[in-house]
Amino acid sequence: MHIHHLSEQNSILNTFVKEIRSVDIQKDRMRFRTNIERIGQILGYEMSKSFQYQSEKVITPLGESHINLATNNLVLCSILRAGVPLHNGLLSYFDHADNAFISAYRHHAKNPETFEIMVEYLACPNLEGKTLVLADPMLATGQSLVATFEALKPFGKPKALHLACVIAAQEGIDYISKHFNSDTHLWVATVDKQLNHKGYIVPGLGDAGDLAFGEKLQY
Template identity: 75%
Template sequence: MHIHNISLENSILNSFISEMRDIDIQKDPMRFRRNIERTGEILGYELSKSLNYKSVNIQTPLGTAAEFISTDNIVLCSILRAGVPLHNGLLNYFDKAENAFISAYRHHKSKPESFEIIVEYLACPSLEGKTLILADPMLATGQSMVATFEALKPFGKPKAVHLVSVIGAQEGLDYVSKHFDADAHLWIATVDEKLTDKGYIMPGLGDAGDLAFGEKLQH
């Protein structure tokens, strides 16, 4: 897998990540969502450099201009619910993309640190021969990304696969690298060093879904 860690070079993205991490600033859910969205726009721009392009002639009021336009048929798939702001950021740039949505959550077993990924809802167009962008803001263990990709397989074989995340742990990067083809790409804003015993990114930023949309109901 090709891993693109955008944080290896300093940019305005640093400010967005800092605000998402900050325990005081992240209390503003609208700003938190917008920072994820802006991060998605930056990651989408970087990803766009790897797409396929062709030259087309564009008629202007004064003549003809040759421009290079992407030829990829993109399907943008996000993992609910935390993936919605990231999806919106990517969709701002890939506005002609088809869209897919999937729910994936951790089902904890007898021990808090033991869980499995449950997929319950899935809406997806055909993926056959298309470019799949799979978006999830938090790449912790990597199990959600892999489970989601497995659930999408009945919809066809994409010609290219791109994973997009805001924050990941090295363990999660290692896990997806083992489960996706060598020609797949991961675009990530920053990488933290480890996971907690319960599988949460450390230092991370907390629960992205709760920060964006409010705490989940407890059953």
């Protein structure tokens, strides 16, 4: 797996990561969503450097010019609901991408410290020969990304696979490295060292879905 850890080089990305982590700043839901979108834009920009390009002619008022444009046929797939702001950030850079959405959540049957990933909703175009981008802000255990990819397999075999995440735990990276092929690209803003006993990233930022859209009803 090709791992692109963007925070290894200092950039304005650091500001957005700091703000989504801060317990004071993240209370502003709109600002939290906006910062996730900004991170999605940065991930998309960096990701685009790995795409295939071909030259196209463009006519200007004074003549013509040639510019290299990406030829990848993209499908963006986000994991509901936390992945929506990240999806929007990527989509704002990849204007013509097709889109897929999937619900994947942790189901705690009896023990709150153990869970299985449940997939209940899926809307997806044909993936055969496409470049698939899976967007999930928090890569904790890695089980959600693996379950999502398994659920997408009936829709065709992508030509290329990219994973876009905001914060990842090293344990999750190690896990998905065993389940995705070596040509897969992981684009991640920053990496944390560990998970707690419930499988949440430490220091992380909390629950990205709750911070973006409000606390969900427990039942």
